[in-house]
Amino acid sequence: MTICMSYLVSGRVQGVAFRAATRRQALALGVTGWARNLSDGRVEVLACGEAEQVEKLRGWLWNGPPLAHVTDVVCAPTEVSDIAGFEIK
Secondary structure (H helix, E strand, O other), X not given: OEEEEEEXXXXXXXXXOXXXXXXXXXXXXXXXXXXXXXXXXXXXXXXXXXXXXXXXXXXXXOOOOOOOEEEEEEEEEEOOOOOOOEEEO
16 A cells, blocks of 8 residues: 655754665665755655555654754655655755
8 A cells, every 4th residue: 555654854864964865765665755954954754655665764764874863753644646766855
């Protein structure tokens, strides 16, 4: 079953290659979507794919790349989007 989830990741997540690392992790899991920096310092991630793979990405978001320090991940289901690949915005 394909699902889409929106994540807002807080903490030290900008300037630490968080979006690029998220893209690599998503592609390895077969998850499509995008990641973008927000003006308030958070990173927003849209993840679409098989529920189990999207959940694995959510777990990874709590750690992120080595230089990141994640303090919160807020998630919400969103409408399923037909997105190819995983973009950094």
